[in-house]
Amino acid sequence: MKKIILSAAAVFAFGFANAQEGNFKLGAHVGLPMGDFKDSYSVNLGADVAYVWNVADKFSAGVTTGYTTYLGKTIGSGVGSFEVPNAGFIPLAATGQYSISDDLFLGADLGYAIYAGSGDGDGGFLYQPKFGYQTEKFEVYAGYKGISNNGTLSSINLGFNYKF
Template sequence: MKKITLLLVAVFTFGNVNAQDGGIKVGAHVGLPTGDIKDAYSVNLGVDVTYMWNVTDKFSAGVTTGYTAYLGETIGSGAGRFEVPNAGFIPLAATGQYSFTDHLFLGTDLGYAIYAGSGDGDGGFLYQPKFGYQSEKIEVYAGYKGISNNGTFSSINLGFNYKF
């Protein structure tokens, strides 16, 4: 928890000093689990906070965090019935975004996702390529999220960000 607090303090402190060079984005995402976990989890839900710095006219880089949860399902039947616990993660990642036009962009997040669910669990390497539409105040994107460590938590996501 100390690491997350320090990261957020650093982001917002640096952001206030260089406010003209970037901006904060706050958003939410929803996704369908795929791959290793598609039969055990029903949906991926989360919130995101990002700070971006303009590197060039078309490219921005920054940091991102938030919370993402994979909601467990009940699997099996009868005496073999088992409730899969929810799995939560706190991502700590670098992010980049290239704008092809004023409205279309391609981006990616790369970093580490800290396991924050109940019970035993491990974090893992986080990667999330995404493609989207943006205006001056909003973004809507589609992406693939993977959290890898002896198996992969993955999902196909739709997200929305509001830019401050």
């Protein structure tokens, strides 16, 4: 975890020292759970906040956070059923984005997701590759989010960010 925090701090410091201007992004995402826990959760919902600096031609880097939750399902029926609690996380990550063209980009978030749900739970390593469409004021993306720690809680997401 220390390495992840130090990496995010290094990206933040490098971008702050070298960038002329930055963009603040505020957005939301929705996704379908996949992988190890797809039978336990129905949907992934969340809000995203990021600040990125232009560090090179067509490349920006920065920091991102927000809140993401996986909504639990009721498993079984009748007397043998139980409800899976929601799993909420606060991501702390470095983010990078490369513009393939004026309209298309590839990006990734790497960091740590702090567990913020009810009951017992652990955080884990967060990774999210993205592909999207962008304008000067907004971006729409598709991505695969994974939170790994003794299994992977993952989802295929669709997101929208407004740029300030």
